[in-house]
Amino acid sequence: MNLQALRYFLMVSTTGSFLATARHFEVPASSVSRFVASLEKELGQQLFYRSTRAVRLTEQGQRYYTQVREAVELLDSAADQLANRGTGIRGLVKINAPEALGRLHIAGLVNELQGQYPDLSVELTLTDAFIDPVQEGTDVTIRVGRLVDSGLIGKVVSAHQYRIAASPEYLAGRGIPQTPADLMQHNCLLYKGQQGSQRWYFRRSSKENFESLDVSGSLRSNNAEALVAAALAGRGIVLFPSWLFAPTSFKDGKLVSLLTDWDISASAEELYIQILSPENRLRSHKVREVSAFLVKAIGSPPYWDNL
Structure with a gap:
């Protein structure tokens, strides 16, 4: 047979x-x-x-x-x-990640991975489409979303953290918002994707439900990095995941975090960063090693939240 x-x-x-x-x-x-x-x-x-x-x-x-x-x-x-055994891991492993997260972080981690395991081949696919790893033959999927029973097995790396930010130049001219309601008087730069324009959500603590705020502004885009660039140029306020901002933007004072005593989100539901695999793929030693490498390299909380 x-x-x-x-x-x-x-x-x-x-x-x-x-x-x-x-x-x-x-x-x-x-x-x-x-x-x-x-x-x-x-x-x-x-x-x-x-x-x-x-x-x-x-x-x-x-x-x-x-x-x-x-x-x-x-x-x-x-x-x-x-x-x-005794030779590290080798062969091909297929990794899928969201486009921006993959470009800004996962691609660099894959470089580190292959530096540690030079005999390992990686096929890295970056897409915001919600793929079926079984159908696509993907070994490791980095996913940002709700915790759902997808039939996949893996680890929750961390909750998805957001930041609201603007440049010192913008704030000097328009003032610093003290509450979410103050944002209604500000120029909010909004991401507009397939689900429509971004909505901003706020709550005082995790014991409360998120409430949305219909902010608006002079610029919308389907490219998050273009909106961050506009915020750096003093055009307005943005709300994005913490991993989307360059760490030096806050360290060097190019951007200022706002409303830091509020829980902030672009979703009414809790979102998480997860590293997942189909059950049968986790029987592979190399897939387990790659997953463990990524979990450790990202850290919990993720390294980008500690910079």
């Missing part, structure tokens, strides 16, 4: 897609289909119902999946640990 055929079978069972499986293993979809068909012929059983819309397990396929999954994963895990 061909072990690779079993791997293809398990991945098709998980993703419900020959194409996603082919993408994960970086082989033609025809190869996956041929191996699975050969497995079905060898077993004398139909493992999948196939249609133009979906691929799903037959009753026999479901039983077979349950029986062989753990065996194949144990074999792969044993081989992985043997190959990496």
Whole structure:
């Protein structure tokens, strides 16, 4: 029995897609289909119902999946640990992260990762689209969002922290807001993405619910860094995650944090930075090592909140 055929079978069972499986293993979809068909012929059983819309397990396929999954994963895990014993980690790991967070922080951490593990290859994908790591064949996903039962396993790195900021020049001309309500008299520079214009939320403590404030201003953009640049130039006030600001902006006095005694957010719900993987990928030694490296490198609280 061909072990690779079993791997293809398990991945098709998980993703419900020959194409996603082919993408994960970086082989033609025809190869996956041929191996699975050969497995079905060898077993004398139909493992999948196939249609133009979906691929799903037959009753026999479901039983077979349950029986062989753990065996194949144990074999792969044993081989992985043997190959990496005493030599660090090697091979390919696929990482996905939000675009701005990935560009400003995760890309640098990947450079450090490969400096520590020179035999490791990384495929880093930066996108704000909410991907399915199983469908995309992603090993490690850095996600910013609510805590939901996604079927993924990992670690919450920290709560998502926000800052409200403006330049000293702007504040000298317009005054320093003392309460969120004061922002209604200020020029607030707003991010506008696929969900519409950014809303700003405030509360006194974690025991209270966030309340929104309909601020406005002379500039909106779908690029957060352009808005931060405008704030640095004295154009107005911005609200963004703490990781989006250059640490030197506050250290050198180019920006001033405002309303620091309030909880501030761009969401009515608590958001968190998480590092997640599909359960079957965490059986891989290299995936566990990469996840652990990123968790430690980011820290809790994250290093950008300590600068």
